[in-house]
Amino acid sequence: MSSQNTWLLLIASLPTAQTAARMRLWRALKTVGAVALRDGVYLLPQAEGAAEALAAQADEIRAAGGEAWLLVAAPLDASEHGAWRQLFDRSAEYAELIDEVRVIDPSAWPSSQATRRMQALWRRHAQIVQTDHFPGESQRQSQAALETLQTALLRLTSPDEPHPREAAIEPLAIADHRGRTWATRARPWVDRLASAWLIRRCIDPEARFRWLADGAACKRSWLGFDFDGARFSHTPSRVTYETLLASFGLEADPALLRIGALVHFLDVGGVPVAQASGIEAALAGLREHLTDDDALLDAACAVFDGLRRALDKNPTENTA
Template sequence: MSWTLLIISLPTENATVRMRVWRTIKASGAVSLRDGVYLLPATVDHLAAFDPITQEIRAGGGVAHVFSVDYQAHDEFRQLFNRSAEYEALQEEIRQQHALLTMDNAPDVIKQGRKLRKRFARITQVDFFPDATQSRVEADLLQLESDAHRILSPDEPVGRAGAICRLHAADYQGKVWATRARPWVDRLASAWLIRQFIDSSAQMLWLASPDDCPDDALGFDFDGATFTHVADKVTFEVLLASFGLNDPALQRLASVVHYLDVGGTPVAEATGIESVLAGLRASFSNDDELLHAAEIVFNSLITAWSMET
């Protein structure tokens, strides 16, 4: 197996550069073989990760060299990258949060869960030789996120098994679409998507209970609805897949909706979008007015993201 080796020497008087270089090396996931000697598995990305480090060291009056080496006893090097201790510490915190979870503190647990998710992402980013430990910790984290969201929203749908069938928007025009009242992220985004890309004359019906859904209405985002969670996909993602909506900006919004609805991989824009939608929800007690305001937000996001591509 091939490895990338970084050998450096820095002037002792330049403490600022030394600290910056140390932080960059640590963030790359490189391990120290001895003072000034660092190791990464040989990949194009890892080789590129050392480039800015070597440039900064040389600019600061130091010496830096990068080598590619082959080492037959690669298990010795692999063990240096073992992240089990980090995963175990994270898993213990996840379990502690789960044990504390109640109706009263569910919002706080969700916030803590997002911090734990970011830690998990940082560990996996430098876990170059993942094993079953990573999967177990992620399963525990997903369960924490799911349980916390379910306490706050007990009517949230459970992902059903099965394939997502490809449908044609032409068959879904002028329909009544029904979902639970006081919509939050997934329902708001799904209602916007329906009107914007599937059924422009859709009539929205806000249900006090899923049991109130009329037989002739198309229900969405509740158990037993025509469109709801499938496996690990939230309703917005199911609608995208059902109607073949593959626009990159819509897929980007899907990642935000998924994260805010059920947790998972952190998305940079999610917190800001959540704050805006929370402000709208607090400002409008009428769900039609809330949807109208949210539509402006979603349209603006799609326009901005489309301009970036």
């Protein structure tokens, strides 16, 4: 959320011959959502990271032989704040995306393409959100339209996926869940593989896994996950992996939390994550090659182990 009363101005002047530098400046400022008041004068609400982003562009301008000044600004007439805010109105962009989403018939999408197309829509939404410094109802409506389409698509392509359920997350002790049998649906995909990895690495190192053709076959003594009626499954705001994180108090680990964002995006959509496409491709290749679910989990654990180490080494790396 941006400040409503403080603004940043970047005043820039580049040599006429620096066409490439002008294009880089334009692209960078468009990415952060800055508004051009006139040629060479750019406005941005002051918020976390805004000054750093503009300062970096000022350095680029000077390095290209130009001149740059970065200022804190405020209108003399307080009523002008509203007019400046209107310059950052993204409602038309959200409306265009909503109109496109509402005419989509998910049954017309080939299942092999549905995930990619849905992720492309979420990426467009994220790009608008990134430049929406004063989010409001339009952003919420856009998010809701995408979630509705995502749900309809999941019902068609993955009818056995668990339905989100309203339930409070009960804090659980890891020590009480050691040496247990954990059960989920066979031929696991991203959420089930990540959940099983989390169980094995952080909750129950001695876990035994059962892969079920039907969740109804889960015995009372087993701990079920990621199917309707399971002990651990989806909630309206969490996929199963994230439910496990919250249940066992693991959300303080930044790397585990960021893996949760990746799993959430790949499983049900939402905010795009930079590493998602690579992890998805690796897991898809393993799943196609390995027909034994235990072997698949062992191989997937190596993928998530590597991802966790990479995230531990780069704790501030952007994921979106």
